[in-house]
Structures are given as C-alpha cells and as structure tokens.
Amino acid sequence: xxxxxxxxxxxxxxxxxxxxxxxxxxxxxxxxxxxxxxxxxxxxxxxxxxxxxxxxxxxxxxxxxxxxxxxxxxxxxxxxxxxxxxxxxxxxxxxxxxxxxxxxxxxxxxxxxxxxxxxxxxxxxxxxxxxxxxxxxxxxxxxxxxxxxxxxxxxxxxxxxxxxxxxxxxxxxxxxxxxxxxxxxxxxxxxxxxxxxxxxxxxxxxxxxxxxxxxxxxxxxxxxxxxxxxxxxxxxxxxxxxxxxxxxxxxxxxxxxxxxxxxxxxxxxxxxxxxxxxxxxxxxx
Amino acid sequence: xxxxxxxxxxxxxxxxxxxxxxxxxxxxxxxxxxxxxxxxxxxxxxxxxxxxxxxxxxxxxxxxxxxxxxxxxxxxxxxxxxxxxxxxxxxxxxxxxxxxxxxxxxxxxxxxxxxxxxxxxxxxxxxxxxxxxxxxxxxxxxxxxxxxxxxxxxxxxxxxxxxxxxxxxxxxxxxxxxxxxxxxxxxxxxxxxxxxxxxxxxxxxxxxxxxxxxxxxxxxxxxxxxxxxxxxxxxxxxxxxxxxxxxxxxxxxxxxxxxxxxxxxxxxxxxxxxxxxxxxxxxx
Numbered sequence: 001x002x003x004x005x006x007x008x009x010x011x012x013x014x015x016x017x018x019x020x021x022x023x024x025x026x027x028x029x030x031x032x033x034x035x036x037x038x039x040x041x042x043x044x045x046x047x048x049x050x051x052x053x054x055x056x057x058x059x060x061x062x063x064x065x066x067x068x069x070x071x072x073x074x075x076x077x078x079x080x081x082x083x084x085x086x087x088x089x090x091x092x093x094x095x096x097x098x099x100x101x102x103x104x105x106x107x108x109x110x111x112x113x114x115x116x117x118x119x120x121x122x123x124x125x126x127x128x129x130x131x132x133x134x135x136x137x138x139x140x141x142x143x144x145x146x147x148x149x150x151x152x153x154x155x156x157x158x159x160x161x162x163x164x165x166x167x168x169x170x171x172x173x174x175x176x177x178x179x180x181x182x183x184x185x186x187x188x189x190x191x192x193x194x195x196x197x198x199x200x201x202x203x204x205x206x207x208x209x210x211x212x213x214x215x216x217x218x219x220x221x222x223x224x225x226x227x228x229x230x231x232x233x234x235x236x237x238x239x240x241x242x243x244x245x246x247x248x249x250x251x252x253x254x255x256x257x258x259x260x261x262x263x264x265x266x267x268x269x270x271x272x273x274x275x276x277x278x279x280x281x282x283x284x285x
Numbered sequence: 286x287x288x289x290x291x292x293x294x295x296x297x298x299x300x301x302x303x304x305x306x307x308x309x310x311x312x313x314x315x316x317x318x319x320x321x322x323x324x325x326x327x328x329x330x331x332x333x334x335x336x337x338x339x340x341x342x343x344x345x346x347x348x349x350x351x352x353x354x355x356x357x358x359x360x361x362x363x364x365x366x367x368x369x370x371x372x373x374x375x376x377x378x379x380x381x382x383x384x385x386x387x388x389x390x391x392x393x394x395x396x397x398x399x400x401x402x403x404x405x406x407x408x409x410x411x412x413x414x415x416x417x418x419x420x421x422x423x424x425x426x427x428x429x430x431x432x433x434x435x436x437x438x439x440x441x442x443x444x445x446x447x448x449x450x451x452x453x454x455x456x457x458x459x460x461x462x463x464x465x466x467x468x469x470x471x472x473x474x475x476x477x478x479x480x481x482x483x484x485x486x487x488x489x490x491x492x493x494x495x496x497x498x499x500x501x502x503x504x505x506x507x508x509x510x511x512x513x514x515x516x517x518x519x520x521x522x523x524x525x526x527x528x529x530x531x532x533x534x535x536x537x538x539x540x541x542x543x544x545x546x547x548x549x550x551x552x553x554x555x556x557x558x559x560x561x562x563x564x565x566x567x568x569x
Contacts (some may be wrong), residue, residue: 001468005471014393017400017445020404023415027419028415082304085300085302103305113315113553114501115548116501116546126317182294185290212409214410247505268407269406
C-alpha cells in the first residue's frame with residue numbers, strides 16, 4: 001500500500017467525525033424548526049406552559065431550563081466540599097503515596113457506575129431518608145436529584161483538579177515553607193493561586209457532565225412540568241422531560257422536545273468549549 | 286500566634302482527610318446495596334430465561350412464589366448491539382485517531398479534534414434523539430440496528446482520543462527507525478506504531494465499552510426493548526439497562542431489579558479495573 005492510498009484512507013476515516021457532528025446539528029435544527037416557528041424562538045424559551053391536550057397545545061422550555069440549571073448548580077455546590085479535599089489529598093498531601101492511588105482508584109470507579117444504578121440507589125435509599133428527615137413529603141425533587149448528581153460528578157472534578165495541583169512547582173512551595181508557612185498556608189497562598197485556573201476549568205467540565213445527565217435525574221426529580229419554586233419541590237430537567245415524553249410524542253410536541261434537545265446541546269457544547277479552552281490556557285502557565 | 290496557626294493547619298489537614306475518605310462511602314453504599322439485594326437472584330435461570338410478562342409475574346407474586354424468568358433477552362441484546370457497534374467504532378476510531386496523530390498541525394485535523402471533543406461531551410439523550418431521527422424514522426420502526434448506531438456514536442470519540450493520545454506519546458525514534466528501514470508510512474503504522482500502542486488503545490476500547498454498556502437513555506428511543514429472546518436486528522431489542530428501567534417502572538417486576546443491576550454493575554467494574562490494570566502494566 002503506498003503512501004497516497006494510506007493518507008486517503010485515514011482522511012476518509014477522519015471525515016466521519018465532521019459528518020456525524022454536522023448531522024447532529026442539522027437534524028436537531030430542522031426538527032426543532034417547527035416548534036420555534038410556531039411559538040417563536042424567544043417565546044418558546046420564556047414560556048412556562050407545557051400542555052399537550054389536543055387543540056390547546058402549548059409548549060415552553062422555561063420550567064426545564066430552570067430545572068436543569070437548579071440541579072446542576074446545587075450538584076456543584078454539594079460536590080465541592082468533597083471533590084476539593086479529594087483533589088488535595090491525591091495531588092498535594094499524599095502525592096505519590098499508596099493511599100492516594102487507592103483513593104483515586106475508588107473515586108474513579110464512581111465514574112464507572114451506570115447512571116441508572118445511581119438512580120435506583122437514590123430512589124430506594126436516599127429518597128426514603130429524605131422523607132424520614134421530613135425535608136420533603138414526596139422524597140423526590142430537585143434536592144434529591146442534585147445530591148446524587150453531586151456524587152456522580154465528584155470523580156470528574158477531582159481527578160482533573162488533582163492533576164493541576166500536582167503540577168504546582170516544588171520550588172514555589174519550598175519558598176513558602178522556608179518563610180515559615182504552614183502546609184495549610186502553602187495550599188492557600190501558593191497551590192490555589194497557581195493551580196486555580198486549572199481547578200476552575202475542571203469544575204466547568206464537571207458542570208458539562210451534570211447538565212446532560214438523564215436517567216438519574218429522571219428517576220429522582222419527580223417529573224412535574226412546572227417551574228420549581230424551592231429546592232425541595234419537584235420539577236423536570238431538559239434531559240428528563242425528553243426521556244419521559246419522547247417515546248409517546250409526535251407532531252408539535254415531538255418538535256418541541258427536539259427543540260429542548262437543541263437548547264441542551266448548545267448549552268453543553270458551550271460549557272465544554274469554555275472548559276477546554278480554559279484547560280489549554282491553564283496548562284501553558 | 287504560632288500555636289493558632291499550627292492548630293489551624295492541623296484542623297485543615299484532618300478535615301481534608303475525613304472529607305476525602307467520606308467520598309468513598311457512596312461507592313461502598315451503592316455496591317453494598319446492589320450486592321445484598323441482588324445476589325440471591327443470580328441463579329442459572331436468571332441468565333437463560335427471558336423476562337416474564339407482567340401477568341405471569343403478578344400470578345407468581347399472588348401465589349407467593351419468586352418471579353419466573355430472567356434477563357436473557359437483555360444480555361443477548363446488549364451483546365448483539367454492543368458487538369455491532371464495536372465492529373464499526375473500533376476500526377473507524379483507530380483510523381481516525383491515527384489521522385489525528387499523524388497530522389496534528391494540520392487545520393482540518395484540529396477541527397476534527399475539536400469536533401471529537403464536542404461529540405464526546407454531547408449528552409447521551411441527544412444521541413438518542415439523533416439516532417431516532419436518522420435511523421428509526423427512515424426505517425419506520427425501532428430496531429437493534431438503531432440501538433447499535435447510537436452506541437457506536439458514543440464509543441467512537443473515546444476510541445479516537447485514546448488512539449491519538451497513545452500514538453502521540455510513542456517516541457518519534459520508533460517511527461523514524463521504521464521509516465529508515467524502508468517501510469512506507471502505512472507499513473510502519475501497521476507493524477510498528479499500532480502494535481507499540483496496543484496497550485493504550487485496548488484500554489481505551491475497554492473504557493468505551495464500559496461507558497456505553499450501562500447507557501439507557503439513547504436506547505429508549507432506538508432499540509425500545511422487547512421481552513422475547515430475539516436475534517433479528519431489524520426488530521426492537523432489549524438490553525440489560527433497558528430491562529432495569531422496565532423493572533423500575535413496572536411494580537410487578539420490581540423483584541428483578543437488583544439481580545439485573547448487580548450483573549450490570551459487576552460487568553462494568555470488572556471492565557474498568559481490567560482497563561486500569563492494563564494501562565498500568567503498559568506504562569511500566
């Protein structure tokens with residue numbers, strides 16, 4: 001096989017990626033078009049009505065956008081107090097030690113558990129607990145979904161943060177130690193400022209994960225189509241409304257669901273792009 | 286003053302240790318719950334019989350007997366769909382990864398690399414929608430083919446990335462030595478670079494399989510599910526995660542949830558640990 005044919009074969013194989021991506025965007029846009037045309041783009045985004053009784057069909061994405069943003073934000077808040085210590089444990093305090101390797105393996109395994117099993121665990125273990133603690137009467141809701149979501153994104157946030165914390169140059173830390181700083185002060189005054197951009201970017205990528213998480217949220221969020229008024233109330237995320245209704249939908253409702261899919265795709269793609277760019281910048285410094 | 290600072294240092298150290306170790310608790314809790322609720326369901330018939338109908342299950346519950354049947358239809362569906370997806374995704378992913386590694390400075394390759402990231406970050410439920418629009422609508426029905434297309438799209442970016450990264454960290458001298466011996470680029474890739482990168486690529490493939498084997502959302506609108514053991518790929522087909530979802534929603538079948546989950550979880554964890562082990566061996 002000569003070089004030319006070899007190059008052509010590789011080129012054709014590489015073409016598949018742009019084709020698939022183009023196809024994704026094309027299919028989402030053309031199938032969402034009906035809903036956007038019928039309701040108007042901004043009206044669709046800002047309407048909180050979701051009514052599929054025939055004749056009075058009215059669809060809006062606002063409750064689901066709110067639901068997604070609330071679950072993601074809460075998951076991030078719940079995840080930080082655990083993922084940051086894990087990153088410091090692995091990347092600074094026990095760097096290169098056996099315990100660090102064990103902990104990072106265990107945390108990585110969390111990333112391997114299928115989301116439907118997280119959903120089951122949340123439904124059969126966490127939900128009764130929340131009911132028993134009288135936090136919410138029905139047990140499921142934004143809070144329950146976010147708690148499980150937080151566990152799911154810990155590995156994504158902590159493993160990348162640990163990488164950046166490991167890369168902090170030793171001479172900087174030694175300089176601080178020689179001035180009499182304690183370890184906590186070194187972490188606070190040297191490690192965080194140097195690795196900060198990288199740590200931040202790893203949380204941006206973790207958000208990207210949480211936004212599109214489907215099964216866990218579908219099983220735990222309570223599946224009501226209203227704007228959640230508190231963190232214990234039920235709701236729906238963009239992914240969970242699609243998972244719940246896509247199978248039975250047609251016509252305008254199907255188009256509206258695909259429109260929600262398009263919005264979700266754009267938000268996730270945007271967040272991931274920002275995260276990747278930030279990682280590249282953080283690596284150079 | 287110094288005492289205060291040292292005390293603060295100690296408090297921070299211990300709270301980091303405690304919080305970090307607490308993070309391992311969910312893994313143990315989930316493993317424990319799935320194991321203790323599921324292990325007694327894993328009998329021989331659980332793997333050889335298809336899912337019972339809701340009516341049959343209801344009868345058994347009324348009679349106070351264990352639910353008959355198992356998840357054979359799901360296991361066969363998972364193997365078939367994953368197999369079809371892998372047959373396309375592995376060679377395409379390796380070739381595409383090789384392209385990216387060979388042309389890393391080229392504008393087109395950089396675009397492809399960026400789009401691979403985009404595809405990898407796309408939520409799985411959207412891959413489900415896309416496959417529905419592309420495959421299910423033109424074929425006028427749910428099918429195992431549609432399910433495997435969805436899984437294939439999800440696997441490809443992971444294989445591309447691992448191939449590209451592994452090929453890039455190989456020493457350049459390896460390729461140069463091959464070329465100096467008179468091999469052309471294709472031969473050097475096939476006989477020198479890919480064999481040398483085998484460990485890394487294989488790890489990537491295992492991780493890709495373990496990622497998609499538990500995926501439920503993209504299969505819900507593509508393969509749909511089916512309670513029969515079926516081999517025809519143009520008809521709806523079940524998969525283990527789809528069955529778990531079905532059992533979760535059907536009060537009569539809830540006894541089967543934990544066995545199916547335990548099976549899926551063990552499979553995924555074994556794949557993950559094997560991948561880690563191979564990666565470690567290969568790095569040495």
